[in-house]
Amino acid sequence: MAGNDLPRLRRVVLERLMRYYRWLAESTPKKPLKNVTSGQIAEALDIDPTQVRKDFGAIGLQGMGRVGFEVWEVCRSIRHMLGFDHTYYGVLIGAGHLGRALMAYNGFARYGLQIVAAFDNDQHKVGGKAAGVPIKPMRTLKPFIRKHDIRLAILTTPAEVSQKVTDRLVSAGIRAIWNFSPTRLTVPPDVLVRNEHISLGLSQIAYHLKQ
Amino acid sequence: MAGNDLPRLRRVVLERLMRYYRWLAESTPKKPLKNVTSGQIAEALDIDPTQVRKDFGAIGLQGMGRVGFEVWEVCRSIRHMLGFDHTYYGVLIGAGHLGRALMAYNGFARYGLQIVAAFDNDQHKVGGKAAGVPIKPMRTLKPFIRKHDIRLAILTTPAEVSQKVTDRLVSAGIRAIWNFSPTRLTVPPDVLVRNEHISLGLSQIAYHLKQ
DNA sequence: TAGATTGTTAATCGATTAACAATC
DNA sequence: TAGATTGTTAATCGATTAACAATC
Structure with a gap:
């Protein structure tokens, strides 16, 4: 499995990933975004946008200039990294x-x-x-x-x-x-x-x- | 009230104080110590001894060379700093x-x-x-x-x-x-x-x- | 006294934030 | 293209740990 050589994630990172996930995957609709920028997440969760990009980078996510990150892809990736897709x-x-x-x-x-x-x-x-x-x-x-x-x-x-x-x-x-x-x-x-x-x-x- | 010019305590310090307090005031007897050293506390709670002394210093506690800190005094001081003596x-x-x-x-x-x-x-x-x-x-x-x-x-x-x-x-x-x-x-x-x-x-x- | 312990300054470590070139 | 956003390096900040002289 490629990409599995990522460094071990630290506790604070894991907790932020959980917060991103909950906001993106579980917060009430009215904004079913297709894409999201680090700035939007940062604003909603009161976190520095650079931090968000760093965390995403740490799990191998790539964004697009001017566009941000694909919500679906971010959720899938976090779910996988955190192991939510196992029982x-x-x-x-x-x-x-x-x-x-x-x-x-x-x-x-x-x-x-x-x-x-x-x-x-x-x-x-x-x-x-x-x-x-x-x-x-x-x-x-x-x-x-x-x-x-x-x-x-x-x-x-x-x-x-x-x-x-x-x-x-x-x-x-x-x-x-x-x-x-x-x-x-x-x-x-x-x-x-x-x-x-x-x-x-x-x-x-x-x-x-x-x- | 003298001594009230201590800097505001940070969250991590408050939590460690709570842990010291619980260990000193509430852990089961068999060792009703009169005095305790930063090393003993450090060992029991898996904290660096320097950290313990710093925290005690932050609430105005003074120890004695070769002897350590008076348990009763430490408890009283933490209880007071954390406000446990108010209802x-x-x-x-x-x-x-x-x-x-x-x-x-x-x-x-x-x-x-x-x-x-x-x-x-x-x-x-x-x-x-x-x-x-x-x-x-x-x-x-x-x-x-x-x-x-x-x-x-x-x-x-x-x-x-x-x-x-x-x-x-x-x-x-x-x-x-x-x-x-x-x-x-x-x-x-x-x-x-x-x-x-x-x-x-x-x-x-x-x-x-x-x- | 000799030796263990304190109190404090300096060094290290890690995490957060700022800056900015590269990208779409 | 112009402009917003990424990705990354450097700077800052704070917390932890090491070192050691002062003390009892």
């Missing part, structure tokens, strides 16, 4: 309020993610469903991951148990962990951890309100 | 799954935040409670904010209505918006918006899993 399966650990909110959100499928099971230790939850996803007992976690080739685990467990659960996930062969519990996790270098530490936001909010 | 009141807009998860979390009070009401347009929800918090109709939003001197709004509305709701919040005099909806909000410069765009994380995860 990958995930499990969720900890079917509490946040876990249920994430399962109910139901907006991840369009980016390729399917949550196929949730795991919890609470006997009252086990056997039930949340947003159509079955809740299973923790002891069945490892065989389930192995059997169904699960790549991603979404972690919404209490902080105290997160590392222990993580160790089990890693030994079962998980490839990425989306961590919503407020703890730093230790994993082997080939496992990706994406931290979503919501309460860090409170530092900024409280500080601002204090002023 | 401030917040409302939540959009009592969906995520909104309910945030209200149920109940861990914000220790940082000074009290969620006193939720607002929603759904007649089935209005009048009820979620995690002990009353759910009120949207039309009562503005007077409520004014009457109770609400500073913060937590926004978990669908993306399409977020800007409209934001405009109402701003005109009611809100000071900060904690935005969980995947949209960029436009606000006057004195209103803080903290974005918590969870699905940006998917870009990193999908990209990693594709490799």
Whole structure:
């Protein structure tokens, strides 16, 4: 496959690509543009136009002078680079309020993610469903991951148990962990951890309100 | 008040302060340290020790050679700088799954935040409670904010209505918006918006899993 | 004292922005 | 062609890390 010698994309770039994609592919119509310029995107998303062109260049996109970029081509390219055109399966650990909110959100499928099971230790939850996803007992976690080739685990467990659960996930062969519990996790270098530490936001909010 | 001439703290610094605070004040005992060195903190949180000293310096903390910093003093200072020792009141807009998860979390009070009401347009929800918090109709939003001197709004509305709701919040005099909806909000410069765009994380995860 | 740790200045690194020739 | 837009190199900015004298 040609063009696959592009350098590895950094986190900030990936996030901007996601923002471009959402704006181009998902924002409300009234402007079904065929072409778009870096300036238009920059204006809408409050990003420097040079940055937009650099990011597009980083995924091999070429624009045309005076015309800009083809919307369809940009979307296709981002979708491909970010892997939205694959389907990958995930499990969720900890079917509490946040876990249920994430399962109910139901907006991840369009980016390729399917949550196929949730795991919890609470006997009252086990056997039930949340947003159509079955809740299973923790002891069945490892065989389930192995059997169904699960790549991603979404972690919404209490902080105290997160590392222990993580160790089990890693030994079962998980490839990425989306961590919503407020703890730093230790994993082997080939496992990706994406931290979503919501309460860090409170530092900024409280500080601002204090002023 | 002396010492208030410290430069404004940046977002990354605030987040690190939050992490120091959680580790020092909230991590499980077994090591009730009286003093702590920048090296110990650095090791635990995977941060450069120089960075820790710089951050402490930025909030006016002084350590002692050979001894480090007094834990109690560090905690008190962070709590004060970040404003955790004030109580401030917040409302939540959009009592969906995520909104309910945030209200149920109940861990914000220790940082000074009290969620006193939720607002929603759904007649089935209005009048009820979620995690002990009353759910009120949207039309009562503005007077409520004014009457109770609400500073913060937590926004978990669908993306399409977020800007409209934001405009109402701003005109009611809100000071900060904690935005969980995947949209960029436009606000006057004195209103803080903290974005918590969870699905940006998917870009990193999908990209990693594709490799 | 000897040695570990702080506080601070300098060096490095990476990301963002500016400038501008090449292009359509 | 004239003019807007790209693609790329250089400049700037800010944050992180290294180095090291001062301190307890």
